[in-house]
Amino acid sequence: MRASDLAYSTLLDEIQRGELAPGTVLGEVEQAARLGISRTPTRAAIGRLVADGLAAQLSPRITVVTDFDAGDIKRLFEVRRALEESSARLAAARGDREEFAELAQAFAAAHPEAGESNADAYYELIARYDAALDRAVDNAYFTNALRTIRTHLARARRLARDNRERLRASVAEHQLIAEAIASGDPELAAHATHVHLHNALAAILTQLEPRTPPEGTQ
Amino acid sequence: MRASDLAYSTLLDEIQRGELAPGTVLGEVEQAARLGISRTPTRAAIGRLVADGLAAQLSPRITVVTDFDAGDIKRLFEVRRALEESSARLAAARGDREEFAELAQAFAAAHPEAGESNADAYYELIARYDAALDRAVDNAYFTNALRTIRTHLARARRLARDNRERLRASVAEHQLIAEAIASGDPELAAHATHVHLHNALAAILTQLEPRTPPEGTQ
DNA sequence: TTCGCCAATTGTGTATACACTGATGTGAAA
DNA sequence: TTTCACATCAGTGTATACACAATTGGCGAA
Numbered sequence: 001m002r003a004s005d006l007a008y009s010t011l012l013d014e015i016q017r018g019e020l021a022p023g024t025v026l027g028e029v030e031q032a033a034r035l036g037i038s039r040t041p042t043r044a045a046i047g048r049l050v051a052d053g054l055a056a057q058l059s060p061r062i063t064v065v066t067d068f069d070a071g072d073i074k075r076l077f078e079v080r081r082a083l084e085e086s087s088a089r090l091a092a093a094r095g096d097r098e099e100f101a102e103l104a105q106a107f108a109a110a111h112p113e114a115g116e117s118n119a120d121a122y123y124e125l126i127a128r129y130d131a132a133l134d135r136a137v138d139n140a141y142f143t144n145a146l147r148t149i150r151t152h153l154a155r156a157r158r159l160a161r162d163n164r165e166r167l168r169a170s171v172a173e174h175q176l177i178a179e180a181i182a183s184g185d186p187e188l189a190a191h192a193t194h195v196h197l198h199n200a201l202a203a204i205l206t207q208l209e210p211r212t213p214p215e216g217t218q
Numbered sequence: 219m220r221a222s223d224l225a226y227s228t229l230l231d232e233i234q235r236g237e238l239a240p241g242t243v244l245g246e247v248e249q250a251a252r253l254g255i256s257r258t259p260t261r262a263a264i265g266r267l268v269a270d271g272l273a274a275q276l277s278p279r280i281t282v283v284t285d286f287d288a289g290d291i292k293r294l295f296e297v298r299r300a301l302e303e304s305s306a307r308l309a310a311a312r313g314d315r316e317e318f319a320e321l322a323q324a325f326a327a328a329h330p331e332a333g334e335s336n337a338d339a340y341y342e343l344i345a346r347y348d349a350a351l352d353r354a355v356d357n358a359y360f361t362n363a364l365r366t367i368r369t370h371l372a373r374a375r376r377l378a379r380d381n382r383e384r385l386r387a388s389v390a391e392h393q394l395i396a397e398a399i400a401s402g403d404p405e406l407a408a409h410a411t412h413v414h415l416h417n418a419l420a421a422i423l424t425q426l427e428p429r430t431p432p433e434g435t436q
Numbered sequence: 437t438t439c440g441c442c443a444a445t446t447g448t449g450t451a452t453a454c455a456c457t458g459a460t461g462t463g464a465a466a
Numbered sequence: 467t468t469t470c471a472c473a474t475c476a477g478t479g480t481a482t483a484c485a486c487a488a489t490t491g492g493c494g495a496a
Contacts, residue, residue: 061488078360
């Protein structure tokens with residue numbers, strides 16, 4: 001494995017986990033020393049983070065971890081809606097129905113509210129759904145755009161961990177989406193995705209700002 | 219200006235223009251020598267091209283300019299539809315109406331079919347519309363996703379240059395979109411964008427398919 | 437005391453040397 | 467003649483040295 005890849009994975013993980021807090025200055029020398037590699041691969045890794053939008057060059061000499069707050073989550077979900085609704089529509093039109101029927105069954109059998117280990121299994125199921133969606137859409141431009149969105153989404157997940165009720169509802173929503181794709185119903189797939197993302201965003205924002213639930217929250 | 223930025227702009231431009239044809243091997247040593255800089259900034263530039271999807275690492279030692287054919291254009295427009303329809307919808311809901319009213323007037327006054335210089339002025343007008351859209355949407359995730367799409371779109375423009383009738387129709391379509399945003403009509407803005415992108419794609423594909431010139435038409 | 441200038445330090449940007457890996461070509465043996 | 471093995475080479479990945487710019491601290495003058 002290349003040192004630059006190692007540096008990128010490490011820094012990415014630390015930013016997603018919040019260990020490298022927003023505003024933290026990413027100095028090449030400092031990070032290279034900390035990671036035990038030279039400046040060259042460190043520089044490449046930071047460059048990739050900047051391209052991802054996880055870091056930003058404030059000036060030619062100062063690169064910092066980007067901020068990520070409730071407003072960013074709202075904006076992130078605007079793009080996520082655009083991409084995932086279209087993806088669901090396309091997947092319903094051309095995806096492997098068998099695969100999504102199996103996914104629907106897996107969602108039906110999932111009980112993420114039963115315990116922490118089940119919740120982790122649920123997140124793996126989500127990842128499996130994402131991968132199936134990418135395969136079904138079969139469009140590298142979509143996959144790349146969604147990869148960036150998912151990279152940022154990991155930061156949101158840390159800010160607002162799903163509670164049990166939300167996990168249970170999320171399972172049902174995903175089950176409906178998978179069933180819609182499996183039955184080749186593009187409109188239902190898109191609208192069910194819209195509903196799911198609306199609820200997911202509302203749950204996150206409610207948890208972040210308990211006293212001021214966002215507009216449209218039920 | 220940094221040497222790495224210079225290298226990136228140069229290589230990007232050459233790929234978009236087709237001077238660096240798909241499949242061309244991008245060797246660090248070779249490109250560094252050609253551009254008159256060292257391997258370090260060249261390496262950074264090629265890395266950015268790979269991140270953009272304009273180049274791909276086939277193996278640890280071989281990086282090539284990615285292919286771009288009619289199928290890619292179709293896939294590109296799938297994502298473009300998803301992003302631009304949503305953008306238009308959001309812009310109509312929250313954009314600066316004054317600015318889009320002015321844009322609508324500019325489109326109404328444009329006559330790109332009258333000559334080559336007018337066509338260039340039209341493409342600048344499109345760029346102005348894109349910039350206004352980004353400002354109106356006010357969402358860095360959207361802007362970044364669209365930036366990548368537009369980067370690839372430049373390659374499509376080279377493969378299929380718009381003809382006069384298409385330019386005239388495109389102006390009218392953009393005028394309608396701008397008016398819809400100016401009047402705060404999200405649904406019309408989204409649907410007019412859908413229609414525009416449908417027609418734009420159809421025009422490109424029609425121009426590409428009749429003769430099907432393989433590559434290297436120059 | 438404050439403002440301005442100069443020097444020093446710090447950190448990035450670039451060049452280059454070295455290391456390692458994968459490929460290719462040549463030679464010898466079967 | 468063909469095949470296998472070894473050596474050479476080409477090209478990337480990494481480390482490091484050097485150059486340059488910006489920022490900061492100190493010192494002097496107003």
